[in-house]
Amino acid sequence: ALISARDWQACYTPHMDIEDFRKDRCESALDLASEQDLTAMMKLFIRTEEGKQHVYVFGKYWLPDKAIEESSNAKYEGWARDEYITRCQGASADFDQIELYVKDQAGQFDMKHIVFDPWQAKQMVDHLVKDGAPMVEIKPYKENFSPALKTLLTLIADKRIHHNGD
Secondary structure, eight states, X not given: OOSOHHHHHTTBOTTOOGGGGTTSEEEEEEEOOSSSSOEEEEEEEEEEETTEEEEEEEEEEEEEHHHHHHXXXXXXXXXHHTTSSEXXXXXXXXXXXXXXXXXXXXXXXXXXXXXXXXXXXXXXXXXXXXXXXXEEEOOOOHHHHHHHHXXXXXXXXXXXXXXXXX
């Protein structure tokens, strides 16, 4: 793995509460999946501490029941039970449920951008844009991800990325 579980766990920040970030600028990302993979919405908040930028990350994840039940990843069932993953009934992601969540979050936080991969996203993105969500398309190409990945790896190495255990 590119990022070891040990290095990621070292960035765990106990008692991190998203409520403490309500007034902060939020950058967000949405990655839709339909059947076998996780759908994720990530919210990132950047704060300067001792002259350096720190990133605080909060995620929300969805997975269809069928994918949880048939997966070779035994952790999915436990994550769903512990509510780290929101179950979608049936064999596919519930895009209506996900869209409602994104709209709600866009209204609750100062979201500057919600970046998204256009794959399977047209209808939802059209609805979100109509409702005023700041959607920004990012195609999944190496030239789009490479700089961000390098920044992420540096933040992890410097322990300047913080997560609440998910």
